[in-house]
Amino acid sequence: MPYLVVSVALFGLLTAVNLLLTIGVVRRLREQTTELADLRSRAPLDPMGGGTSLPVGATVAPFEAATVDGRTVALASFGERPLIGFFSPSCTPCGERLPGFVRHAAGRPGGRDTVLAVVAGGGGDDGYVRDLDAVATVVVEPELGPVQKAFGVTGYPSFLLVRDGAIEVTDHDLAPVLERDTAVASAAG
Template structure:
């Protein structure tokens, strides 16, 4: 009988320990969910200084874009000069949930942006079949380049995460962010100021 009591006490203690560990894991998951929500909302929960530590995914405003040469999916050579004085550039990676969330907004914004398809560059990072759907969605509104991770266009723009949106003016970054609305707002302001 003493063995049964000892076994029940041991099982009870293990159950209590398991419950405490589960509560700790749930608490940590809630913290991570809150941090992820803050990142996806553009860092609204953080001040601008804190945002710069986790919001940057490309070169900072005022930085010169590096030289690059690439080939578009239609076979045409591509350089920064190909896109005029004020290109809009978007970087996407298939399988990236934030990229999928931002892609329809980019397509819509790019379609409505003055200057035509030749003022927009979309870079899809990946290879083969995984990029096909993204390329198909972007091709009507932008020149599309497919390159591997760490490719020449990503290096020229200092891309460290996806999605990344960059607005360039005369070879200098005027806006960059992982949320399209931040770049689109700067673009709209610049276009209205220009006339």
């Protein structure tokens, strides 16, 4: 009988310790949720400045890069108002936004000569390059390569419209950039 009493008391003590630890974990998760919500609320809300590249109005630094088909390109190679997309094969949102970028680029006036797609990560990803090469001039470079440095890219995906060498629109989300591109093309056209 004394063994049974000691066992029940020990079991009760362990249950109480487990309950305290569980309450501590739940409290910490609530704090982290609050911190995460606070960080998200401080994120840029301006669709014309998504925070993953140089800000709107900034001048793009000069660059030269080799394309996957062996040509050397610079910003001037893409006309007055190029659409530019930066992708990384290790980035899940990049894969989600790739089909929309390809669809829009395919119907863009001027075709692939007005669209630059940069695949970051060195060797690139054959799927990304294959999908993009049909509708854009594709550059594969290591992360923080010369094109990314010229545009101040700090995250992926990153989408931009450039007018006369300056950033017109930039965002990590594709929709605001494409809306602006479509609106300007409609007004011009």
